Amino acid sequence: MVKVVILGSGAAPGVPCLSQGFGACDPNNEKNVRMRAGTYMEISGVRFLIDTSPDLRMQLLKNNIRAVDALFYTHVHADHLHGIDDLRELNRISGKPIDMFASLENMEVIRQRFGYLLADAQSVINPVYRAALMPHAFDYHESFFVGDLDVMPIPLAGHNLPSSGYVFNKGEVVFIADFKDINPTVLGAVKQRPELLIMPLTTPQGTRYHAGFDELMKFATEINPKRLIINHMAVECDYEDIMAACKKANLADTEAVPAYDGLTVEF
Numbered sequence: 001m002v003k004v005v006i007l008g009s010g011a012a013p014g015v016p017c018l019s020q021g022f023g024a025c026d027p028n029n030e031k032n033v034r035m036r037a038g039t040y041m042e043i044s045g046v047r048f049l050i051d052t053s054p055d056l057r058m059q060l061l062k063n064n065i066r067a068v069d070a071l072f073y074t075h076v077h078a079d080h081l082h083g084i085d086d087l088r089e090l091n092r093i094s095g096k097p098i099d100m101f102a103s104l105e106n107m108e109v110i111r112q113r114f115g116y117l118l119a120d121a122q123s124v125i126n127p128v129y130r131a132a133l134m135p136h137a138f139d140y141h142e143s144f145f146v147g148d149l150d151v152m153p154i155p156l157a158g159h160n161l162p163s164s165g166y167v168f169n170k171g172e173v174v175f176i177a178d179f180k181d182i183n184p185t186v187l188g189a190v191k192q193r194p195e196l197l198i199m200p201l202t203t204p205q206g207t208r209y210h211a212g213f214d215e216l217m218k219f220a221t222e223i224n225p226k227r228l229i230i231n232h233m234a235v236e237c238d239y240e241d242i243m244a245a246c247k248k249a250n251l252a253d254t255e256a257v258p259a260y261d262g263l264t265v266e267f
Contacts, residue, residue, distance in 0.1 A: 003042040004173070006231055008037050009035075011200075025237065038051050044148040075161055097125055098133055111135070117133050152168075158211075180211055182219055194225040198229045199230055228255070
């Protein structure tokens with residue numbers, strides 16, 4: 001069984017945000033209230049997080065998540081990383097460190113900013129005082145296993161710092177983080193039709209460093225998942241407007257929907 005929970009469906013400012021409130025989003029639709037992006041998954045018996053947003057404490061509480069086996073980082077922007085200290089509570093519950101995975105470049109930044117959280121084989125783990133994370137830096141396109149979970153990290157292009165995506169179990173689930181472009185050779189890591197593809201949409205028109213809706217649809221068509229979830233949406237992305245755009249896109253036999261906080265998918 002696979003379980004996926006969208007902990008937060010928003011971009012860096014969240015929705016509402018301080019500067020623009022709800023922006024183009026209908027404030028009467030609770031699905032437009034968005035914490036910063038984060039995802040929880042259970043695949044092949046492994047429980048894990050993708051990124052740790054500044055809203056992580058409330059995300060874990062609201063979804064009753066009290067244990068994870070691993071943590072995968074996509075990139076080191078604050079909205080994806082700076083909830084890292086909240087992992088201490090998970091360490092307190094388990095009494096053990098959490099295996100943490102990131103690219104070589106991103107791991108170096110994490111080490112610079114949050115070195116006090118990183119453990120090694122010789123560390124004395126005392127999670128009462130600090131989170132305890134066991135770092136594992138990976139090379140792109142080199143698959144590895146976490147328990148029975150097959151993980152293939154892939155590089156994403158065009159963002160303003162290194163950004164990673166993940167292909168789980170040869171393509172059963174594919175997670176794409178912030179990007180502007182995806183190299184065709186990268187898509188070769190997807191060896192089967194995905195049951196689920198998750199992709200980010202910061203604004204419908206896109207930005208210098210983020211793909212827009214039409215670009216997302218182009219890559220979704222190439223990947224051809226059974227289900228597509230669009231997350232990481234800023235105040236420009238009204239839930240019903242994005243839902244209407246998904247229906248209008250008519251992605252053959254792909255079910256495409258915008259995310260909302262707490263959206264849960266099981267298959």
